[in-house]
Amino acid sequence: MDETPLASLLERFRPLGEAVCARLEAAIAELGLPRGESRPRPVFALADYAAVKDPFSGELGLTASWTDPHGHRIGTLRFHGDGSFYAEFDVAEPHPTDRRWFIEAVTAWGRDGVIKSEPRLLPALE
Secondary structure, three states: OOOOHHHHHHHHHHHHHHHHHHHHHHHHHHOOOOOOOOOOOOOHHHOEEEEEEOOOOOOEEEEEEEEOOOOOEEEEEEEOOOOOEEEEEEEEEEOOOOOOEEEEEEEEEEEOOEEEEEEEEEEOOO
16 A cells, blocks of 8 residues: 555654754753643644645645644644755744843754754834
8 A cells, every 4th residue: 555645754854854843942941941731842743734735846845734722833844856955944032131122932943954943033112
């Protein structure tokens, strides 16, 4: 019996997806935010998945998304058929050590085993 495209994509992208999620978690920790049970986490196994077709190349990719308890999307991870990816995960908290900033989200991107990340900061309201 043939695997479904989604099952095949999950098998293909799972190791990288788990590494990307670990990088997102590390980026949040590097900001000085404590890990806690009350904060949603970017855990690959807890995402909802969909196979997506790239309209330009026609290749299949994978989208993982996370929602909060109210069903609002709080993060996405998109793997493209060429192996590149982009992820973002909402933080939505004041910066714990620099009151000038509000942390909107953390992002990660890359390809070929290279994962880069950065926070997305907004000026805090005064």
